[in-house]
Amino acid sequence: MTQKPFTLFFSAGESSGDQHAANMFLELKTHRPDIKGIGMGSAKMAQAGIDIRFDSSGIAVIGVVEVIKHYREIRRALTAMQQLLLAERPDLLVCVDYKEFNFKLARFAKQNGIKVLFYVSPQVWAWRPGRVKKYGAAIDMMAVIFPFEVPYYEAEKVPVRYVGHPSVDKAHPQHSKEEDLRLFGLAKATPIVGILPGSRKNEIERMLPVMLAAAQQLQTEFPGIHFLLPQADSIPDNLLADQLRAIPLTISVIKQKPYDAIQCCDAIMTTSGTASLEIALLGIPMVIAYRLSPLTYWLGRLLVKIPYIGLPNIILGKPAIKELIQHEANAERLAEEITKILKDKPYRESMRQDLHRVKQQLGEGGGSKNMALLALEMLGG
Template sequence: MRVYLVAGELSGDILGAGLMRALKSRHPDIEFRGIGGPRMIAEGFVSLYPLETLSVMGLVEVVKHLPGLIRVRRHLRRDALAWQPDVMVGIDAPDFTLGLERQLRDSGIPTAHYVSPSVWAWRQGRVKGIARSVNVMMTFLPFEAAFYERHQVPVAFVGHPLADELPLVNDRRAARQTLDLAGDGPVLAMLPGSRANEIRFLGRTFLDSAVRLIERIEGLQVVIPAATPQRHEELAALLKEYPALTSRVRLVNGQSREAMVASDAVLLASGTAALEAMLCHRPMVVAYRMAPATHWLAQRLVKTEWISLPNLIARETLVPELIQDAATPEAIAERLVTWLGDFQARQAIESRFAAMHAQLQRCASERAADTVLALAQRRSLPQQVAPGEFEKAP
């Protein structure tokens, strides 16, 4: 059996390697080819280009690299048609992979896409092109699957690999010991983002809210996991402006998961961190600021009531979302005081998040492999979700 895989970025390499392992457990002699990274290559993958070939972000950068990307896609099409795989799977990088998927599907090769683009949130008209490109869309989240069902696109909700990775029961005390946090007092995990712009727009706002919190909550400790060494430098420079926080804040390298598990509540920038906090079963406040022009454009393009994944998955407001002008230090501190001061509310949301975690914990790589094999062997797709299990789509 032959499977053509095209992955973009490191996250795609991780997903691709997990999918390959699951497929190899069923078919030890299976062959893989396309574009992948070091994890996929370690599983026996033949990569025609470096993984970084597709890792182009930003309008100017994409335009600059567009001729080269077109050449790569043409080469992959010729290579796949010559190799004649049983199935082709595009892993994320939708602007590149969906076009290749359509070309190969038109040539008779079944295609799947792993990781749905945010078509449910903006540019929903893209779903028509997706329907022409793939035989099946494999989604991480139930509301994504509901969107495709509503638009009559074959879909498999396979669950989220991060939900498989994180345990359903975690140990707050052990995480605090790992981070050398003293005592049993309240702990706030603060994650202002992994990008320089996020630190620029949110760093002082988050630290200003921390100043207000330590004035109101006795013994509060704040742990800030820096996503990269560069973010650590930027945050350390900012903290020098806040002498009142010197003895109450711990800035650490990485260890975001340990920080969230150790905490009683989390303050974070919107993004994947909100999903991870949910899978650590911790109450949170989601805040985000961006350039005014970007916010103006987002208001007109994004068609969803919520921006954070916990609220999107639940289809209700479980955690506060403070966006742009609403993300003030006063408002953030007030929401966090509510979480930190109400033990019963924390227990209730932790239980709810544990139930949502269980819903997403489905052995995603195994389910994705089942779907890919069914497609390659021209069988009916496996039943992934019981009727009525999907939440209402955005």
């Protein structure tokens, strides 16, 4: 008697979640080639073979103001996903990040008898720890990507599994550093500084002008300096070109090879988020800079209970990496910190040692495989 293929319903609202879901599904297919995947996501999930019923690229926003602006589209997406869940009755709903939206979708699924696996915990350790109980009531399993998150759920008797951080498997260059220097036409003798302004449109608009202004100051301090800008897949060419055209700098925009570009750098200016963690895993000294809308920042100051925003600092529990937030995220402070990294060898080496500790704490990886096995365990197959 042939077994009915399992159907998994994925819900991912941002580019990182799209990638995580795609990797998980590809791993699932190696164990159960007949498994079906449907749901909300974008290009990476579609390439992996998931049937995309709602394209999430139009609702990949962050921050209170941005969510309010896109509220109608987000609400329409949630209604569509709820209706699809009832129509398809999948064997398992896999919510990938995109916390508030997926919490509502998970609660709806649970109320309608559909099992829920939530991948990437909301940051309960940073703000609103009371949400642990609420999530516990809406899900069947929480898959966390940081080992320190497990006790928060265990304390409330919510099923939890540490699966490893996806970036541990992902953040690997395709070539050696020497090969990349040749490939990108770079000289070892001159400083190479990375510019990572984010993967969302509003991040680029806020942070790229500041980073470019800092780069101009650094060019005066270090004649011959070269800048690398790894372009996120989610960012269209014209968004960068409009800003780069007016700046008299030597900047190489690198596509499709972010980790190769990162490993070539002596120092990096980056926004917070996953990028800072991937830079840490590659051991490159950095400064973290971020600006939010004033309202989002004000609300964050009221709600956030931890002193850092950079993932490397959160993992280490200390300010190993300089963080420049809001008004401090200006060209002068950015240039000053990059200059210190480039000129002060003991400071630079101390930072590298801290970054190595980040890598040690995150362990061996295998996140996608662990997620696939966890899903199969929940399916009973």
